Amino acid sequence: MQHRVTEFFVGLLFGLGLIVAGMTDPSKVLGFLDLAGHWDPSLAFVMGGAILVGLGAFAVAKKRTTNFLGGALHLPTSTDIDKRLIAGGLLFGAGWGIAGFCPGPAIVSLGAGQPKAAVFVVAMLAGMALFEILERMQARRTAGAQ
Amino acid sequence: MTIDWNHFTPWASLVGGILLGLASAAFILVNGRILGISGIVGGLLRPKAGDAGWRIAFVLGMLVAPLLYMRVAGPVVATIDASWGAVVLAGLLVGVGTRYGSGCTSGHGVCGLSRLSPRSLAATLSFMGAGFAIVFVIRHLIA
Numbered sequence A: 001m002q003h004r005v006t007e008f009f010v011g012l013l014f015g016l017g018l019i020v021a022g023m024t025d026p027s028k029v030l031g032f033l034d035l036a037g038h039w040d041p042s043l044a045f046v047m048g049g050a051i052l053v054g055l056g057a058f059a060v061a062k063k064r065t066t067n068f069l070g071g072a073l074h075l076p077t078s079t080d081i082d083k084r085l086i087a088g089g090l091l092f093g094a095g096w097g098i099a100g101f102c103p104g105p106a107i108v109s110l111g112a113g114q115p116k117a118a119v120f121v122v123a124m125l126a127g128m129a130l131f132e133i134l135e136r137m138q139a140r141r142t143a144g145a146q
Numbered sequence B: 001m002t003i004d005w006n007h008f009t010p011w012a013s014l015v016g017g018i019l020l021g022l023a024s025a026a027f028i029l030v031n032g033r034i035l036g037i038s039g040i041v042g043g044l045l046r047p048k049a050g051d052a053g054w055r056i057a058f059v060l061g062m063l064v065a066p067l068l069y070m071r072v073a074g075p076v077v078a079t080i081d082a083s084w085g086a087v088v089l090a091g092l093l094v095g096v097g098t099r100y101g102s103g104c105t106s107g108h109g110v111c112g113l114s115r116l117s118p119r120s121l122a123a124t125l126s127f128m129g130a131g132f133a134i135v136f137v138i139r140h141l142i143a
Helices: A002-021 A026-033 A042-062 A083-099 A103-111 A115-145 B010-031 B037-042 B053-072 B084-100 B105-114 B118-142
Strands: none
Touching: A002 A042, A002 A103, A002 B010, A002 B053, A026 A042, A026 A083, A026 B118, A042 B010, A042 B105, A083 B084, A083 B118, A103 A115, A103 B037, A103 B053, A103 B084, A103 B105, A115 B037, A115 B084, B010 B105, B037 B053, B037 B084, B037 B105, B105 B118
């Protein structure tokens, strides 16, 4: 239960960070992505600020085998730069550029009562579910071929 | 290219970014996990036993954030120009793409770059590149 409280507050902090940063306003995100128009560089400062703190935290994490509470530390092990990674990134970036929403800000805007954010989140969940289904079909086909 | 000085918010964005960094730091050091929204949410679709609680707690925190912000600081401004159809298409692309590419702006962009992962750098360049390209097409070729 203690853990659930921490996770709630980390989610709250992350959500507040997104709002303060301007990430929950799609027109601001698109202003950053519009290099050829009136470019708003603000989002570079969001990434810069986040990575500034993150560099220290992950340097500490890499030297440890457990988290501060003694539990498991799940650092990613995959280092492959493959077709999936790049194609997934391109699909995601296209969606991000169409609406100006990435997953975090969309969920926070849903909490703020934005109807279009709600529709975006439902479509995003449908996309994630579609991915799961395609993955399972692919796995079955691979298993069947052997 | 011209700089949009009217909308440029370096300080607010820097402070917001630091908050995102602090949240990511707390998540890896206290909970032992990468703070990646698409992974946290995607894992709820087919949760393993005992793996849903922390995801739900985190998402609830995100949903409460705007309510708290609105009470203290004022409205959460969001200008969404995309049509309903475009919003649906965008959501589908983001859903499939983030799962296929194992992450989004938080997991690859913030946490991945912070841990100096070449894989996450490649992912970040992919989605940033696609974002720049599609906005160029929509705003400068079609419109």
